[in-house]
Amino acid sequence: MKEGFRQSMAWLHTWSGLLVGWVLFMVFMAGTASYFRDEITVWMKPELHGLPQARVPTVQSAEATYAYLQQHAADSPRWFITLPTAREPSASLFWTKPPPPKGAPPVDRRNRVGRAMLDPSTGQASAAARETRGGEFFYRLHFDLHYMPALWARWIVGFCAMFMLVAIFSGIVTHKRIFKDFFTFRPKKGQRSWLDAHNVTAVLALPYHAMITYTGLVTLMFMYMPWGPQAAYKDSGGTQAFFAEAFAGSAREQSKAAGRAAPMAPIAPMLAQASAHWDGADVGRIAVNSPNDANAVVTLRRADGPQLSYEQPTMQFNGVTGALIGTFGDATRPAAETRSVLYGLHIGRFGDPLVRALLFLSGLAGCLMVATGLLLWAVKERQKFARTLKQGGRVSVGLRLVDGLNLGAIAGLPVAMASFFWANRLLPLGVADRGEAEITWFFIAWGATAVLGLLRPTLRMWQAQLALGALLFASLPVLNAFTGPAPLTVSLRSGPSAVAGFDLVALALGLGLASAVWIVERKRRTSAARRAAQAAQTPQAPQQVLVASEQGS
């Protein structure tokens, strides 16, 4: 667009980054939170904090889930069971309900499935816990958004991710001194400092940014780019045939129900056989097709382990006789293995808590990169209006819009996230559809901050929103102490460690936001001093100057 390759790439970097920056910031924040979605969910269910946390043996958990499902969903066409892990102490059950008989009114989509969380030690639903989406909300938010069909959302997020990939590539090309820039930070220099901060956060975690963006696209790549499979399998069943071949043994394959009832084979021998086949690795998930039918098929999936690859081998058993049907995913092929390693890298479930903490920090660096990039655009653009502003004029509509959106997105999102946690603890327990009510509060808070930001995009507003976010986050441990059985004093000594970790991270985020308030305050003072000096020089229209320079970001 401009003369020279590097200049045109700088142009591309600027504009592709700006257009999708706000969505990306939200995706980065929610995605970063998702590294600890299980821990967030635990924190959001204080009823479970006091319970003993002994791990129940896998076999016992599995038998308890079987018994529960036989009691509550014996006629279901499909069961899905996620067994407890060290991170999530309860078993999660999900089943589809039998289709309504012909002629009956169609059932609402939400009522076509059943869900339950099971305490594996008692075999009872952990009904004591409040209804909440927990960390799952952030996980879904970061690619399904909310209040819109998931399919649209995934296309929107994919579009933004593709822009991000372009912004990363063109950003790398823009830097001829990428290594040197990494060691360059010139604080308190206005635009230079924003540029340096953007460079440091971007380059510091560059491998991470490139990885997370590309792998994010890879997780949904067959939706975004179905043309490879479609061309290769054009005359032999299309994409469905491809999935059956590439992901043999996955729950995608369905067996037809025979329509004859038959008793189910016990699950314990299957678990033992699978675990032995996987060198002692645990079973993580169980899927049962057509339970209590003569054609029942049980699919066991290996639990998450320390391996990078997300490819989890499966074993299928005849649900009635208990005979092994086949093992899948033991020998992986190069491209499939590449894909599942990329997939595994994105979701980061392989790591121990320390590795995930590092990924979390890299994710935060990503948030900062996006935020500083957005602010840098506004700071640069404002310089074009330096003279107009001096004469008491106004900035362009575009810049004002960007200023407002920056405020609402960057300073407002922490407020919204914290409000979600506050709503989790403060809403009455009896509220109908409580999980959704918490989410509503998230969006109420975010909407309010966005509207206020658009109305008055001033440094004062930045301070107010950042301070509110700081306060809400830093006081979450206090809230937890008053509304749950495991305040920091208890959780640090005797667990649950997830609750202690959550409280400490909330405190740290609060302090981080508070330091941002302090940085803005310093900036406001310098610009106030400059304003005073200016007013002394040019006596005309002091009132308007005041309004205009108040809007500096």
Add this chain to the structure above:
Amino acid sequence: MRRPAGVVSAGVRYRLGVASRAVAAIAGGYGVAALSAALLALCLPPLFGTSRSEAAMTGTLASFLVFAVAVMWVFAARTALRAWSGLAIAAAPMGLLVFLLTRSTGGAA
């Protein structure tokens, strides 16, 4: 996107150029990426003996990088017209090959 000088102002022309490139980058880039995915999925099996699902997987994995490079090309090109023709030059042989391969082998390459 070249128009006779004097008909539209420089500012409008610049904007039209950007709009044209944006379409080229998003739609054209996607098209080139999709063709590359399909072509790799069809070509790898006969050329290297890759299995069909592996070839389809490889093509899809690579297509996002093709997409990114195509977008960069569109904005690096000196004029919008050059950007479009570059995409067309890349797409034409790929499209032709994909067309021939899906026809002659019935897709079961």
